[in-house]
Amino acid sequence: MKVAAVKKPGGLQNLVIETRDDPKPKAGEVLVRVRASSLNYHDFAVVLGGIPTPDGRIPMSDGACEVVAVGEGVTKWKVGDKVISLFFPGWQSGQIEAAGFASVPGDGADGFGAELVAAPETAFTRMPAGWSFEEAATLPCAALTAWRGMFVETKTKPGDWVLVQGTGGVSIFALQFAKMAGARVIATSSSNEKMERLKALGADHVINYKETPEWGRKAFELTGGRGVDEVVEIGGPGTMAQSINACRPGGHISLIGVLTGVSGEVPTAALFSRNITVSGITVGSRRHQEDMVDAIEASNMRPIIDSKFPLDQIAAAFAHQASQKHFGKIVLTI
Known part of the structure; x- marks a missing residue:
């Protein structure tokens, strides 16, 4: 599979495209084909080396994906389902119990700047019905952060x-x-x-x-x-x-x-x-994201997408973010 990777010490010049082995889902995991991601300030900090990560970390916390295989025991999803990632895969509901980013995709773990990702079935929620992958990819970090601040806290x-x-x-x-x-x-x-x-x-x-x-x-x-x-x-x-x-x-x-x-x-x-x-406020839980998706479906809201870049042009996408000329979200198509 094709992935983006951050090489030490970071910086856009050290953001490279590589080929790696396809992952396989373990028991309780799903394999998803990532169709889109979107850029956040947190991703930018990782790519620049401001947030230390292991050499070769795959960036991007947001992912809009299609389930292509399921591991043993998976009950939440089936092949063909359209899902979006969670910023905190381990925070399912209730109050957040642990600070830190050890499980955050693109930070403590490899992220969605890749064609394929294997992750626990609980690390996703459904996409809003009728939304494109590019639209849905804008939600897991930025939208959920705003939602929690305004409707949870x-x-x-x-x-x-x-x-x-x-x-x-x-x-x-x-x-x-x-x-x-x-x-x-x-x-x-x-x-x-x-x-x-x-x-x-x-x-x-x-x-x-x-x-x-x-x-x-x-x-x-x-x-x-x-x-x-x-x-x-x-x-x-x-x-x-x-x-x-x-x-x-x-x-x-x-x-x-x-x-x-x-x-x-x-x-x-x-x-x-x-x-x-x-x-x-640091993003939100799975339950918060599910509530947000329900509310979005009950409205005619659509995200504001500034621009789209293919994964091969991920460095150019971050350069556009750094220019501060964008209005709304910058999306990667994968």
Whole structure:
């Protein structure tokens, strides 16, 4: 089979295409033919060598696949079923019990940047009915992260105000889920062109954060002085203070990303004085993903795909991600 592999010490120049032996499913496993994957910031960190992995690690946590063989004892799937991967294959339901990425595809284990993958039958959920493999491949990391932040850690409901940051995968899904729930959305971007696209997707208000450095206060004003109910926070320490400024008393912040750094100063007094809750979010469980797929099927939602690259051009796909010119998800066809 053909695979992408990250050679030490990492970097796009060390992302190579190789041929390896086809895997075979063990008892309790399924063999899937990977049809598509999609790029996430976590994958980018692995490929660049920022997250240490063994030499030759196959990257990519997302996979949309067709079952082509089943091992002994498999009952959940049959040949021909269309499935999507889990970011945390061992987290089936309930509260997460162990931090770390030892089982995460493309990190602690080989991922879906390959034509074939053998994995436990519990490492997949079904795809949304009627979706293409390319569409479904956008869901396991970015969409589920937004879903858990908005509907598990808090309960976004009709009429709520949701603040989303930028135009990456998580933020676009958060906007779409918010509108699906009947919520109102304030979106930030540094690109006036992208702001128009955000409005076309349903954003009720947009803020250029470069032109309006105090965008948190502006968002608060746009709600009529009430404040937003939910912030999908992808920036980290560089944006946290503005997110707090945007929140209503008793609001919720889903802390998801660290695009501005991994540590920094946080105005803790503002957090507790306004009774704001912050939830650290790292994707979600199998049950969360199943619930998300059910909700997607009950709507007419479709993912926003920026561009598609064949597996042979995986380095070019990551270079496009690094350019920050994309709007929505970048997909690999395999």
